[in-house]
Amino acid sequence: EIQLVESGGGLVQPGGSLRLSCVASGFKFNDHGMHWVRQVPGKGLEWVSVISWNSGSKHYVASVRGRFTISRDNARNSLYLEMNSLRTEDTALYYCVRDSLTVGPNAMDVWGQGTTVTVSS
């Protein structure tokens, strides 16, 4: 079964840091680019970041550029999002998402269940 399982979410104060993880199973991880997409409860979807299959290209939405870092470890079938200088507006459910091809963005064809990040004092 193809699966993405996120972890690492939690409550953090403004200005704090958090590291999200995502473990993939059931498919060849290094055949796919990977994304992080977030969603404020009750609101729409916002793309956050993408990394290519070999970590050769990484891209970010403007609002997180310079604060968030995407990375992956193909040996561990894992995707990460290092989040620094967190703001209240970063509060959301963060999804780990598979791209259909090696270098995104393309179709986002497999989604995890998400991990919740709450930034609040």
Added chain:
Amino acid sequence: DIQMTQSPPSLSASVGDRVTITCQASQNIRNYLNWYQQKPGKAPKLLINDASNLETGVPSRFTGSGSGTHFTLTITSLQSEDAATYYCQHYYDLPPTFGPGTKVEIK
């Protein structure tokens, strides 16, 4: 950034009805357009890629069409399990933005 708009924001229809959702891009995105379905409390699910290609396992009552700036998602015979929010998303360039969503309710 390319802006995506959807209409209507919400709709209510009966089982068996034909439902059409429209998605418009702020510039020509050719056919670089995907559609997703999100049910309450669940992650989004990819329905259609490249504007009109149905994902494996998605019922044939879902169809996508369009190119350039104007796209549609049609449900030819609405079923109760289709109650969800539907999002379009372009991938013409970065960032790959989503539309605001269309919430479909069953009467």
